[in-house]
Amino acid sequence: MWIFGYGSLVWRPDFRYINRQEGHVKGFIRRFWQLSEDHRGLPGKPGRVVTLISTGNQSDCVYGVAYEISNVDEVSVRHVLDVREKDGYTIIETNFYPKDVEQKDMTCYTYMAHTENPFWGGDAPLDQIAEQIAHAYGPSGSNHEYLFKLAEAIRTITSVHDEHLFSLDKLVKTILIQDEQK
Ligand code: BEZ
Numbered sequence: 001m002w003i004f005g006y007g008s009l010v011w012r013p014d015f016r017y018i019n020r021q022e023g024h025v026k027g028f029i030r031r032f033w034q035l036s037e038d039h040r041g042l043p044g045k046p047g048r049v050v051t052l053i054s055t056g057n058q059s060d061c062v063y064g065v066a067y068e069i070s071n072v073d074e075v076s077v078r079h080v081l082d083v084r085e086k087d088g089y090t091i092i093e094t095n096f097y098p099k100d101v102e103q104k105d106m107t108c109y110t111y112m113a114h115t116e117n118p119f120w121g122g123d124a125p126l127d128q129i130a131e132q133i134a135h136a137y138g139p140s141g142s143n144h145e146y147l148f149k150l151a152e153a154i155r156t157i158t159s160v161h162d163e164h165l166f167s168l169d170k171l172v173k174t175i176l177i178q179d180e181q182k
Pocket of ligand 1: 004005006007008009010050051086090112
């Protein structure tokens with residue numbers, strides 16, 4: 001079984017794996033449109049985390065990391081996935097295209113937040129999303145740490161520009177510098 005991560009799993013997989021491949025999935029974009037009240041925010045002051053948004057356009061792609069899980073670990077990893085589902089994500093299957101051209105594309109599982117889930121944040125002006133991320137904290141740490149680590153990890157994987165991710169990275173860094181000067 002392969003699992004594709006495009007959020008915190010890119011830089012901090014929380015399960016055991018036997019193989020790791022950097023690459024991308026097609027037909028999606030990555031957006032900070034899911035609210036987090038349990039990891040990177042709190043009830044009443046949610047943070048924002050990423051979800052895949054299906055575009056139906058095969059030239060759209062999202063870079064991340066696919067992890068191969070051994071048969072013996074499948075049950076425990078499925079438990080981790082179930083917890084994610086409770087956070088508003090649904091598991092889907094999609095094709096993954098490894099960066100390493102020697103490797104064939106493969107089917108993997110990943111998660112996607114649907115618009116009807118209780119933690120759906122949806123689209124908002126980028127400066128509002130940046131403000132929210134800059135000032136949200138939760139049990140797993142600050143929301144800006146999540147954003148900065150993700151942007152840094154994606155830059156090491158690909159030179160393909162992720163406009164939404166990198167613009168937020170820049171905006172939130174500016175907000176935090178301004179906060180320090182207050
Ligand atoms: C991720 O890290 O890729 C991820 C984890 C949970 C839900 C969505 C994405």
